[in-house]
Amino acid sequence: MVSSSAGIVTGLTTAALVTVGVLAHQASDSAPADLRRTHASGAPAPGASKAPRDRRHPDALPAGSGKGERVVYSVDDDRVWLVGAGNKVRRTFEVTPSTVDPAPGTYTVTSRSNRVTGSDGIPVEHVVRFTSTEGVAIGFSAAVDGSTAKPDPAERTGGIRESRADGDAVWEFATIGHQVVVVP
Structure with a gap:
């Protein structure tokens, strides 16, 4: 019993x-657009410079990208780092950016969806959302067909596309409440 x-x-x-x-x-x-834009808890720390951060190691974790377990997303580098305890990079990979970029700052994962249709009409999986900008939800996702084509610049989309393998890694790592740091 x-x-x-x-x-x-x-x-x-x-x-x-x-x-x-x-x-x-x-x-x-x-929610009204002015309320949705206030999710960032501040700009990244000084030292999060423009790309390339390290010409010999372009995949090196950006300085000043926070502490603790987190996802780091560089808007300029189109790259993601999954950072574990002790500031150890577990995985890093390139992504295809959306047409709407999140502002630099610190966010938390607010929602996740296993499979949905993306804002561009493409079926996606392992969607990990962390903010919205001007009514567009921003998050990481992988196209079910594995494609990572650049979105139509005329469309307002928020899906930061990754390969299916990278999408699986983000899905396992970034649960609700997990920190996401966006750097320039």
């Missing part, structure tokens, strides 16, 4: 967390 009750409690807790996540995402999509 005890294990059966624990299973019911676990199931109800999971259902409640999923519901809260969906409602939070819906609420963020319907």
Whole structure:
């Protein structure tokens, strides 16, 4: 009876967390634009310079990109770093940027979706959202077909595209509440 009750409690807790996540995402999509733009907790620390950061090691973690476990995204380098404990880079990879860039700053993962249709109409998986800019949700995703084509510049999209393997890594690493640091 005890294990059966624990299973019911676990199931109800999971259902409640999923519901809260969906409602939070819906609420963020319907919030006025001026409220949605205030998610950043500040500019990156001094030292997060423009690309290339290290001409001999262009994939080196940018200085001043925060501390602790985090995802670091460089808008200028179109590169992501998954940083674990002790400031150790677990993985780094190039991405295809969206047409709408997030402002430099520190964010947290606010919602995730296993599979959805991207703002460009392409089926995507492992969507990890961390902010929105002028009504456009910004996050990492991988196209289900594996494509990483540049988006149409005439469209306002927020999907930062990565390969499916890199998308799997971000999905496993960046759960709700995880820190995302955006640097220039």
